[in-house]
Amino acid sequence: MTESLKIDYQVCEELGRGQFGIIYRCFSVFSGRSFACKSIDKRLLCDSTDRECIEKEPKILHILGGNANVVQIHRLYEDDDSLHMVIDLCDGPDLYDRISNHVGVFSEPEAASIFIPLMQSVSHCHRLGIAHRDIKPENVLFDSTGKLMLADFGSAEWFGMNESGTMTGVVGTPYYVAPEVLLGREYNEKVDVWSAGVILYILLAGSPPFHGETPVETFQAVLRGNLRFPLRIFSSVSPEAKDLLRKMLCKDASRRLSAEQVLRHPWVTSVRQT
Template sequence: MSNDSSPLHNDYTINDEIGRGRFGTVYRCYSVVSGDAFACKSIDKRLLTDPTDRECLQKEPKILHILGGNANIVQIYRLYEDEDYLHMIIDLCDTPDLFDRISKRNGVFSETESATVFKPLLNSISYCHRLGIAHRDIKPDNVLFDNRGVLKLADFGSAEWFGMCENGRMSGVVGTPYYVAPEVLSGMEYNEKCDVWSAGVILYIMLAGVPPFYGETPAETFESVLRGNLRFPTRLFRGVSSEAKDLLRKMLCKDVNRRWSADQVLRHPWVVSGGQTRALADLT
């Protein structure tokens, strides 16, 4: 990654809009030199009136630079900044994200299909945690795929270097309803296992078609998350293996001390077998 003062348009041809967020827009772009396709995430700094948002703006490219080299994390290649905008040249992921894929199918994925998504997602989370970084906003919208179908974890605007925090503990309520961990909502200090909880919610949704904790309003959803009463309704989980439910219990455990780490999740039999533990058991 290089921080260039040369104009963005000298190096890249900016094409169509492919995404839009609260503060910026993502465009498809092409390198003038190589013709290779990338994405340009352009953030309007004039919209960042909150000092916290400005801090996140500066933090995200630094974190992406540290995380460079992992196949399941969006890579940053160039950074441009002028008075009004910050532009990041990143991997192009213009196929449907996980949110779109779940919505299109109304939920339910088979266990092997779920594991195909879940394992690289946990690989990316584990890699972040080993480098002392927590994503803090794991949700299907931030799970992207490139044109080869490779999963890419994206949007590190809420990420934090917990390795630089006292005792590795973070603070601040960040995240998204349905996916945010109860200890984050409670206002307590918390650790990187908040990401494991969020990934567990994603797995539950892929297997059941509905979130494990929800309400009619965001406030009711938060109350449900804080209760953390994990259930497996028979009508939704009749075809789901005991191994998958065991993994969900270990990830969606309200007691953070008992909740598994990302590395432990990757060693769970359901993950190791690619979601085929039931099939293997049936053959023995």
């Protein structure tokens, strides 16, 4: 651990780990407040692309600071071998665990209570010219009060940094990745809207809209984009919810809703009022 980090924070137990690093619980020795510390071993980075992603994430989190539904970065420490980001502690079950442990499907109000703050965080990112590019339940976290926070911006990109506002690169996760990403074309921030639409579908149906036995079969299903609403599952789902799903999971990105348009959709506005 970087010496200056150990002066400011007491690092405690491990909370999880990823490809390049480990997340620990920590607390400030000055305030006693609890945080998470994302510690990345730079010696494990395979190439310049990995290093660029690691260096980009704290910069993006600084830009996105101030939104209640985006994980905040509080301090950054770096030495020759490692990088440590002190971020908000989200010690509640993530959305993947919530879905896995939920009995049956989510009601529309239950789904909306998760979906709306998720879309508010996505809209905030897009207004600042940033696309997350890997929205999935594992990256939708909750703190001890149950507040939703979008996390893990390692695949994020500044689409606002170029004139076209487009991006390239195959990133994302099976089930959630948008078809235009898989096609290797230039794409825009609406890839996040597609991914959030997949999450909404899963909340209401209990299964993803596009899937296969293998990642390749799943990608093929995504590329076909044959969106269905099986009657046995969707018979009690409102027409407004299905209309929103159609407009988020639209293969033609030019016709797909933006994040702001999603938040103005009748299903979202009507659920907010109930």
